[in-house]
Amino acid sequence: MIKTKDMILASLFAAITFIMGFVKIPLPFSPVPITGQTFAVMLAGGLLNPTSAFLSLLIFDLLGAIGIPVFSGLTGGFNVLVGPTGGYILSWPFAAFLISLTLKNKKANFINIFISYLLFAIIFVYILGVTQLSFVTGMPFKKAILVGALPFIPGDLIKASIASYLTLKLKPIVESYEKRQG
Template sequence: MNQQSEKLRTLVNCSIFAAITAILAQIEIPLPLVPISGQTLAVGLTATILGSRQGAIAMMVYAAIGAVGVPVFAGFKGGAQVLVGPTGGYIFGFIAAAFITGIILEKTRFNLTMAMLANVIGMVVTLICGTIQLKFIVDLTWSESMAAGVYPFIVVGLIKAFLASWIGITVRQRLVKAKFIKETPKKAA
């Protein structure tokens, strides 16, 4: 495959997963400050299937599309005000989480246990980024920030991490077999 075809494939993959994130963002359970949504499931799927580089790019595309006003964020919201608002830290966290989750999977064995560990670490990264911005934008104490931005998401986050791992591994293996995505070479230990 030539370099131009490879770039096109990367662009298509990242666009597809940005769209999947936008769709899953609309599945939400409203809470007072930060809703539970399908976005983090999409981040885990993206990282598990595409890896660190393309996963992070897909989340940057998602954030950029939302920043210009397309209503792709949870609750059909869009615009730069969302990124600088109480929940914006989570969206920035998606980029870091996708990269970190993907890099862990690229440097370790690609199995359910490692995918679950990588996705839980990604979830923690997202929660840290989100909670920091939530604390400062809403002017909460750290305890209040944790109560609003972390605790309600732990159990559902673990469930989403498992689903992203299980579905992501299955889909990735099939896409590699169909030669739609390349197998990520493992780094020598």
């Protein structure tokens, strides 16, 4: 059974992911925009337990799937999830879960956190996102990589660096809250 504190934290990070969707920079050559939402995925994975991390992004995805405009650019609907950017969005609950699971028993340091973000919030998300982008648009896979992954690497590495730093600073606060709530 999921504890109330876990539901609260999952809901909070679903809301944070929505808010980070306001940071949207469309690229003229790609159907995939730059957003702040991957930053929220990193923080959810870095700060929450695996169940809460997964649940936070699942809530986000389900709200969007039923038409609530939580996706970047205030869009929503199942059509977004089966569209060119759906693979990225659908990968987020799993990325957050894998980040949290990986960091759960590791010493909290910048390098461990950054590597986990790199593997799961960047590489894993790119693999699923680019695959769906290629499939849905009929774009050759190599071109999908060129428009759906490569342009985002510098920004995502910056996000991972900032998120790693914030995770180190915020993790003790989240853990203190979790202990107080039982």
